[in-house]
Amino acid sequence: MTTTVPLSILDLAPVVSGGTPAQALRETIATARHAERLGYHRYWLAEHHFARGVASAAPPVLIALVAAATERIRVGSGAVQTGHWTPVAIVEQFGTVDALHPGRVDLGLGRSGQRRAELAARAQRAGTAPPPPEERVVDGLLIPKPFDFSVLAGSPLLRAYGELLQQPGAETPDFADIVDDIAGLLAGTYRTPDGLPLHAVPGEGAGVELWILGSSGGQSAQVAGERGLPFAANYHVAPSAVLDAVNAYREAFKPSATLDEPYVVVSADVVVADDDAAARELAAAYPLWVRSIRSGEGAIPFPTADEVARHPWTDADRDLVADRVATQFTGAPGTVAERLDTLRRVTGADELLVTTITHDHAARLRSFELLAAEWGLSSP
Template identity: 70%
Template structure:
């Protein structure tokens, strides 16, 4: 199976965090039955509609509730904690679930600060690339994340994730420390953690430092089509260009993420997919992910042109439809990006429909 799952533990409109976490455990168990390769948990903070604020804790719970599927982070944000604390957390989980744990690492805290410092004026210099189709895959016009990164609420919230006066070291140095702690070559000992059979991944949204560090260190790389679809080709290209064989990999290994909703017929899938655009809008306005709305709540929202522009790239690149339609779209994504594996995120207000979506997709993906 070359499909995996990324879960945010979404809190549903009218629901609770406890219900969201129980849904995550149920979905992980069903994903194992369906044959998915790995089950990753995201890290989100200050979001009323997301319960995955502490991925290491949630990974431990999911690993304990399953037996064979790989479980990991997509991703731990290294700007919010030290390499030692991360290695100790994942080493502890690996001690009880050896050989099943993925440590996916992102640099979003550092990247957010860089984007905020750059400001929208710099990113607006010149005309942005227009949307285009590459061998059947839509590559939309880029979304300007610098405006969101500079949002006063987000800047304040980001400060709450670190001790006063704390400074995030260079990402490459941090990754070096993580690997040194795991391999036992650091001057300090990480216990548990040293010698843990943890697979280290780098996640990235562009052709910037994350992609280069993953390639230069010979680590597997996860590229982000579902959040930043405009730069996915740039990201995988930069990773492959920088790749050097290592003790971990002889050649590049790429996972690409995608949003998808599947149902037995297209009309049902489109109905289940309602709410996603409103949910994305809540993120991109700086309010944080809202509790995932019902289709009726989504229909009641009055959209402005500015709202629609805010979410257009995410809506246009989502895969929604019958099992065959979505599987074919994902095969295009895999072919164009050269991905070895795809990481699927599905969110619906109906948990049973969400589980069924993953089941239908697995069946269609495995058919000749």
């Protein structure tokens, strides 16, 4: 398959069972170099905290390390959790990276998952939550039943995480205001409520590309569209809402100095191997890893096959991960490329963002290599 749609990578710097964060970070840098050689367009780093199985806790630092280890590939965040940072801190951090690696830095912004869980729980308590839609297939693309994020709202661990990630008594501003402040600081047009100009150095005038990431048709998609910014929709995190997200973004879109028309990236979780059976074997630990996230304990180190075999699965466990497992694209290169092309076609994506986790690092590199060849990427 040869396509003109770019392919990019989202990396969590996964820590595997028996591994260390230092190993995970070294492997992330090696993977980024590999991705650049293969012709991937972007290399984005996620932001996760208090997760034993994820080493990507400080995206600006890791992005700087990846940028220094590569030459051409765009590097960025997928996404900075804005509830944990002030706008000026975000702009200064990314402005610092851009000062040394100009024209290569993407600043992806998102709302924190904690807020999403709280909003879902609030709607459920108020009786305003709509009944969940049933699983359906849209022109070949599976749209599963949605995951109920309200089940995470009562997690003591998540509550403790939220408290530690903010200063005592701090309140997160509205997401639209955060985006506007960041855009103003980058452009040099920021003013305090009293009209006092403030300048972020480094940051002001940086050639940072501003993105919004979202998992629903809610505020993130609306903000991205109204401000004419590029938008990334998360099929790999919330597959049930991907069409709502991209449609809401396009409906809200207004041309801007950044974009004349909407630009959409859609993510997918993939594992590619030489044949379908080998890919399924590599992906066998994925459900247990997702379960650790969905249960509120935080991502565990990516399990071995033996650890998966020992886990006593329950029906509740299977329900917890069903949508993520059903929408992971696993298989031989042609199998996965065909499913990715369906995702592109149904969502109208201008670019696809793939994330891959396997216990064996060599298998992960091989997965990206096989997919690049099948997708028709060309080395720079």
